[in-house]
Amino acid sequence: MQSLKLKPGEYISPDIFALQGFEDLEISTQIIIRDALNRGLEVEVLDRKNHFLRIKDAFGKIQYVKEASKTDLDSYMTFLVMENKTISKIVMQESGLLVPVGDGFGDAESALSFWNSNSQKRMVVKPVTTNFGIGITILPPKASSEDAKKAIKIAFNHSESVIVEEFAEGNEYRFLVIGDETVAVCNRIPANVTGDGIHTIEELVAIKNEDPRRGFGHVTPLEKIQLGDTESDVLEQSGFTKDFLPARDQKVFLRKNSNISTGGDSIDVTDLANSYYKELAVKAARSVGAKICGVDIILKNLESKADYRILELNFNPVLYIHNYPYEGKNRDVGNKILTLLGF
Template sequence: MKYKLEKGEFLDPNEFLLKGFEDLEISTQIMIRDALNRGLEVEILERKSHFIRLSGNGKVRLIKEASKTELDSYMTFLVMENKTVTKRILEESNIEVPKGTSVPDILSGLEFLQNIEDRIMVVKPVTTNFGIGITILPMNSDISEQRKALELALSLSETAIIEEFAPGNEYRFLVIGEECVAVCNRIPANVKGDGKKTIRELIEEKNRDPRRGVGHVTPLEKIQLGETELSVLIQAGKSPDTIPNSEEIVFVRRNSNISTGGDSVDVTDLAHESYKRLAVEAAKAVDAKICGVDIIVEDLRTAGKYKILELNFNPVLYIHNYPYSGKNRKVGEKILDLLGF
C-alpha cells in the first residue's frame, strides 16, 4: 500500500497517533508522518515487521522499525547486539564501561560472585533489550539470589554479563550521523502520593493518561502491578494498598525502561557537551550511524565521571519526540536528513 499527501496537506507532528497507522509501533508512525510531510511517497511493505519504503527526490530507502536502515551494516548490528563485544570495543577506544566479566553457565557465575562481597553487582543477558532479564544484586547477596539472577539471564542468552553497578543517573543519548540530537532521562515506573489514594489507585490514575498504552503504540507504557512490581514494593515495606504521603515518590520498578512504565524526560539542553561528544565517539567506535547510547553520570550538567552501559542498534524515537515532559526533538526529521531526503 502506497501513501502520499495531496498538495497543501500537512499532518500535525504534535499528534502522537497517526490515523490509519495506529497498529504500527509509534516510532514507525513518526517516520511515516515526517516522510509524508516532506512530500515523499511511503509504501508499507510489511505491517507486522514495521517495514516501509520511502521514495522521493530521486532516492529510494528501506526502513525497518524506524531506525534500522542501510546506513548501518549488519556487522555493526551484531556488535551492538552483543553487550560483551560492545564493551570490549569501547574499552579499546579508551571509553569507560563498568568492570566485570561474562560467564557461560551458572557455576562460573557463582564462582565469580563468591569473591565479591562489598559491591552492588548487575547480572544481565548478553543480547537482550528493554531491561529484560536484568537483576541488581545487593552487597553480600546470598547464593540463592545469585543463582536466580544467573538462571534468568542465561534463560534469555547464551552467556550472562556480571558487572559492577555504576552509581549515578542513566541517560539515553541519541546519535544520528555525527551529532547527538537528543538526551532523555528515563525514570523508573513510579507514582506520586497525595496522602489520600493507595498506590494501586495512583497507578490507575496515572494510567488514564492517553499517552500510556500497551505494546509501543503510544509514547508511554501503562504501569503494571505484576510480580516484579510487587517485589519492589515489598522490599520497600509497602503494598498496593499503602497510602503514600503527599508528594512522596514511590517506585514500582528499578529499571528505567519506558517499556516497563517509566517516564521519559527530555534533558537535551541540560546535558554537558562533553557527554554529547562522548556519545558520538562511542557510536563511531562501532561504526554506527543511528545509535542509542546509555550513559551513567553523576551530574549531567558538569563534565565528570561516567560509564557507558550499552549501545542500542534500534533506538526508539518516541521518547525524544513525545517525552513525558520536555521538548519534541523531531528526531525523525534528522533521520530523513541523514538518508538524503
C-alpha cells in the same frame, strides 16, 4: 502492500502522536511515516507486522527502513557488535571509554564464581543480548547465593551468555546519536507514582494510567504501569504494599529498571546535558561504526564534566521517547534520520 503520499498542501500535525490508520504500528514507525509524508515523500508499508517501510522521493531515490531506526546506514556487523554487550564493551574500552567492570560468561558456574568474588558490591546480572531491560537483575551488596543463582538463571533464559558487572552509581540517560551528532538526551525514570495523601499506591497507578499517552505495545509514547509480581517485589523491598497510602509528594518506585517499556517516565534533558557527555556518546557510536545509535550512560551530574560509565549501545533505539517525552521538548528525531538518509 500499502502506498501513501500526501496531496500538495496536505500536512499531518506531529502534535498528535497517533497517526490515523496506523495506530497498530509502533509509534517510532508512525513518526517516520508522518515525517516522510510531510516531506512530500512516498511511503510504502511493505510488511506491516514487521514495521518495514520503503521510502521514495520524486527523483527515484529509495531507502528501506525497518522499525524506524534500522537502515542501510549501519552494516550488519555493526548491528551484531552492538547487539553483543560483551563485544561492544571491549570495543568501547579499547577506544578509551569507561565501562562498568565485569565480564561475560558462557556457563552459570563461572558467572556465580565471579559474583562470589565481588558479592560485597552491588552487581548487575544481564543477558549478553537483550533489549528493553529484559532479563536484567540488580543484586545488592552481600546478596544471598540463592538470589545470585536465580539472577543468573533468568539471564541465561534470554541469552546463551551472561554479563556480571559492577553496578554503576548515578542516573542513567539515553543519548541518541544520529550521524555525527547527539540529537537528543532523555532521562528515563523507573515506573513510579507520587503520593497525594488521599489515594493508595494501587489507586495512584490507576490515575496515572488514565493519561492517554499510556498504552500497551509501544504504540503510544508511554506504557501503562503494571502491578504484577515484579512491581509487588519492588514495593515489598521498600516496605510497601499496593494498599499503602503515600504522603503528599512522596515518590514511590514500582520498578528498579528505568525502561519506558515497563511504565517508566521519559524526561527530555537535551539542553541540560554537558557537551562533554554528548561528545562521548558520539565517540561510543563511532567506535562500533554506528550512524544511528542509542548510548546509555550512567553519570552523577549531567551538567558538569565528571565520572561516567557507558552501560551499552542500542542498535534499534526508539524515537518516541525523544519526540513525545513525558516532560520536555519534541526533538523531531524522525526528520533527522530522514535527512541523514539523503531525503
